[in-house]
Amino acid sequence: MCIFCQIVKGEIPCNKVYENDEFLAFHDINPKAPIHILVIPKEHVEKFQDTTPEMMAKITPFIQEIAKTLELDKRGYRLIVNNGDDGGQEVMHLHFHILGGTKLTWPQLAPDESKKYL
């Protein structure tokens, strides 16, 4: 079973930020910024390319609420979805990265530079 489905079922632990019936937000175990949260639908959806308008309509206020709770709404944050192989998607269960807590470079710090946040 997919690792994020196992996290949803509680079979693998996570550092949870917030959840409701449909979505779960938790800290990335390999953070690329001082704040690095993953937001997932509890239902298994593989990619952003497969998501429905209905799901996006529901997950958007959830993401906005997480940003507000973490006080990222005023300072700002970056939202990223890696879709498929070229996008660098590592877990094939749709997830949104919320990155913040510092002024992010554009496009983004290379992996070596990001080590200072670990």
Added chain:
Amino acid sequence: MCIFCQIVKGEIPCNKVYENDEFLAFHDINPKAPIHILVIPKEHVEKFQDTTPEMMAKITPFIQEIAKTLELDKRGYRLIVNNGDDGGQEVMHLHFHILGGTKLTWPQLAPDESKKYL
């Protein structure tokens, strides 16, 4: 007036990919990957944090369609929204970056490395 609103009105040119009544997709003038498209709502919305569920429900299939047209759906792509100051948002009109055409690093190539795509 905001530069993206001027692009929508045709007062500033852009290298257009596709548009419909509500959304416009065009090539980023400073690409960070072989393919780098910006998708914007024609209506001025400042940030992702301000978007409505309705808008996200409509822009999602538009983004998916652009990805398909550019044949990014199979190889993959990265979708990014920079929200506010810490997120590195440079134009205060909501825009989604679609990045693809190569296997993207995670989090992403640093600006110097990305020069090879220019």
